[in-house]
Amino acid sequence: xxxxxxxxxxxxxxxxxxxxxxxxxxLATGPAIGLPEKLWMWLAAPKIKVDSEGKPIEASxxxxxxxxxxxxxxxxxxxxxxxxxxxxxxSMKILMIGHHDFFAFGPPSSEWWMITGxxxxxxxxxxxxxxxxxxxxxxxxxxxxxxxGPAAWQWLWELGSWKxxxxxxxxxxxxxxxxxxxxxxxxxxxxxxDYVYVGIEDAPSIEEIPVIKxxxxxxxxxxxxxxxxxxxxCSVTLRPxxxxxxxxxxxxxxxxxxxxINGVIxxxxxxxxxxxxxxxxxxxxxxxxxxxxYETTDGPLAWAHxxxxxxxxxxxxxxxxxxxMNDYVLTRQNFMGVEVGIETLSPRLAKIIMPAxxxxxxxxxxxxxxxxxxxxxxxxxxxxxxTLILGxxxxxxxxxxxxxxxxxxxxxxxxxxxxxxxxxxxLLKNRDWFRRNAIKPEHIEVMKKCLFxxxxxxxxxxxxxxxxxxxxxxxxxxxxxxxxxxxxxxKKILPLIESQLRK
Amino acid sequence: MEGGTRVYNIVxxxxxxxxxxxxxxxxxxxxxxxxxxxxxxxVVSPRGRPEYIEFLRDFIQNxxxxxxxxxxxxxxxxxxxxxxxxxSLSNISYYIEHGMHDFIxxxxxxxxxxxxxxxx
Numbered sequence: 001x002x003x004x005x006x007x008x009x010x011x012x013x014x015x016x017x018x019x020x021x022x023x024x025x026x027l028a029t030g031p032a033i034g035l036p037e038k039l040w041m042w043l044a045a046p047k048i049k050v051d052s053e054g055k056p057i058e059a060s061x062x063x064x065x066x067x068x069x070x071x072x073x074x075x076x077x078x079x080x081x082x083x084x085x086x087x088x089x090x091s092m093k094i095l096m097i098g099h100h101d102f103f104a105f106g107p108p109s110s111e112w113w114m115i116t117g118x119x120x121x122x123x124x125x126x127x128x129x130x131x132x133x134x135x136x137x138x139x140x141x142x143x144x145x146x147x148x149g150p151a152a153w154q155w156l157w158e159l160g161s162w163k164x165x166x167x168x169x170x171x172x173x174x175x176x177x178x179x180x181x182x183x184x185x186x187x188x189x190x191x192x193x194d195y196v197y198v199g200i201e202d203a204p205s206i207e208e209i210p211v212i213k214x215x216x217x218x219x220x221x222x223x224x225x226x227x228x229x230x231x232x233x234c235s236v237t238l239r240p241x242x243x244x245x246x247x248x249x250x251x252x253x254x255x256x257x258x259x260x261i262n263g264v265i266x267x268x269x270x271x272x273x274x275x276x277x278x279x280x281x282x283x284x285x286x287x288x289x290x291x292x293x294y295e296t297t298d299g300p301l302a303w304a305h306x307x308x309x310x311x312x313x314x315x316x317x318x319x320x321x322x323x324x325m326n327d328y329v330l331t332r333q334n335f336m337g338v339e340v341g342i343e344t345l346s347p348r349l350a351k352i353i354m355p356a357x358x359x360x361x362x363x364x365x366x367x368x369x370x371x372x373x374x375x376x377x378x379x380x381x382x383x384x385x386x387t388l389i390l391g392x393x394x395x396x397x398x399x400x401x402x403x404x405x406x407x408x409x410x411x412x413x414x415x416x417x418x419x420x421x422x423x424x425x426x427l428l429k430n431r432d433w434f435r436r437n438a439i440k441p442e443h444i445e446v447m448k449k450c451l452f453x454x455x456x457x458x459x460x461x462x463x464x465x466x467x468x469x470x471x472x473x474x475x476x477x478x479x480x481x482x483x484x485x486x487x488x489x490x491k492k493i494l495p496l497i498e499s500q501l502r503k
Numbered sequence: 504m505e506g507g508t509r510v511y512n513i514v515x516x517x518x519x520x521x522x523x524x525x526x527x528x529x530x531x532x533x534x535x536x537x538x539x540x541x542x543x544x545x546v547v548s549p550r551g552r553p554e555y556i557e558f559l560r561d562f563i564q565n566x567x568x569x570x571x572x573x574x575x576x577x578x579x580x581x582x583x584x585x586x587x588x589x590x591s592l593s594n595i596s597y598y599i600e601h602g603m604h605d606f607i608x609x610x611x612x613x614x615x616x617x618x619x620x621x622x623x
Contacts, residue, residue: 156560163554194573195556
């Protein structure tokens with residue numbers, strides 16, 4: 001059987017379906033805590049089912065898009081599990097590697113690394129992959145290595161690894177329109193650029209975004225690209241806004257069904273803005289989108305991201321959240337997960353750094369928008385994993401203290417709130433990182449409140465909603481063990497952490 | 504990736520690289536206002552590959568709008584010589600860091616009299 005000339009791959013932390021619970025994948029952003037690394041890796045990123053050629057049944061959506069572009073262009077290209085790369089060593093001319101967080105510089109990896117002083121397992125795993133004998137052999141044979149994905153920028157800070165591993169090209173940005181050109185260069189024997197940045201005008205149009213050819217992790221399908229809110233810390237907002245048509249979304253759900261994946265994750269930075277009127281959700285496209293999911297598959301649904309302002313607006317204007325949950329989602333499952341961004345609860349800072357995050361409400365209303373949205377989600381059994389950003393460039397001590405105070409108002413609502421340290425991205429990508437020595441007592445207060453909130457609600461979520469399936473008992477036990485360890489450790493060393501962080 | 508009227512080519516020769524990012528950023532925004540959207544940047548630098556990227560990091564990080572392809576040509580005057588000899592590019596500017604006389608000689612040899620000097 002001839003192998004593939006273009007092999008697309010990544011390390012184990014990315015080549016996994018995380019036991020069908022994508023949220024568990026976040027464990028890979030931290031170092032192994034209280035558990036052996038092997039067990040930690042198994043919890044975060046177990047091996048995925050593959051076919052005889054080593055092609056995974058499910059793979060990261062970004063890799064699937066690159067694969068689709070290349071297959072449509074007529075190349076023998078496929079995503080291959082890292083344990084099966086050796087099967088294609090003879091045929092491989094190009095190895096493409098994608099990642100969300102190659103070196104653990106992104107949020108929240110960098111934060112766990114900073115706090116614990118230990119390298120997160122995603123970084124360890126990626127290094128192990130790049131230094132594996134099969135990748136080294138491929139390089140020795142002259143295989144070109146092209147890396148890309150949302151963490152491409154991290155290579156700018158890892159020039160030593162770039163050189164050591166013989167990376168030929170780093171692609172930063174939406175790759176659909178540039179990747180075939182790079183491949184043509186390789187096959188024509190022309191020199192490759194070291195760095196490719198895809199500007200706004202070279203972002204692909206809807207027609208140029210292909211339908212995936214194989215299953216995506218837990219049924220993730222993209223429903224829109226870009227975001228109209230323009231938050232300064234976010235890279236997604238730099239891209240033009242595009243809504244993926246329903247027929248294309250249906251086609252991708254069908255691809256997943258064909259590969260035995262019946263669940264769907266609607267991927268967007270703001271699911272409720274699908275077909276929206278600027279920052280205002282519209283009822284019709286959202287209902288059509290959910291009806292499409294409901295009628296196409298009998299599997300569960302999750303939203304990748306939603307804005308809190310859209311949740312409040314959609315519910316208050318149309319009762320839309322309740323309608324979606326009661327008429328569709330909760331007829332099939334007992335909760336739905338989503339990631340949301342709080343980032344700060346200070347209206348002053350919100351106005352500077354994310355003036356449209358609260359829209360159509362004013363930045364002054366931001367804390368109440370957050371609280372109202374949390375209440376709506378709680379009532380409708382939507383469980384958010386929320387983020388806060390500490391150390392934003394314009395942040396003042398009063399902003400953090402106010403955030404800490406306002407966090408108390410979110411206590412009654414079922415959620416996980418994760419404080420993350422500022423990482424320079426988006427319009428702020430030229431700004432400095434938030435460093436350990438910049439941590440102030442008010443930051444520690446926010447982190448403590450988030451930790452206690454998470455510990456309380458994690459127990460409740462696991463007892464009533466999450467990982468209830470009988471085959472998930474080992475995972476459940478592993479997580480319970482981890483939670484118990486964190487509680488014990490927190491009690492024991494919190495005073496020490498506080499004093500260490502202040503140094 | 505190299506053709507088209509919206510494409511601009513920049514040949515960049517530097518060693519210390521202190522002011523490269525600042526100068527480049529200023530100029531691509533100026534060129535952008537003239538309608539150029541894709542910049543091919545050809546680097547000659549004794550810093551080596553990919554170490555030279557360190558001096559373009561600010562430029563890369565501060566650019567949001569335009570597409571950029573960065574190629575490394577080599578480290579020596581002969582590398583620049585071969586490049587100018589082999590490539591016939593229109594819409595092109597040369598940038599050379601102050602004091603890199605051997606490279607300026609190469610450009611003069613090819614009758615390239617217009618180039619931008621970057622302060623070291």
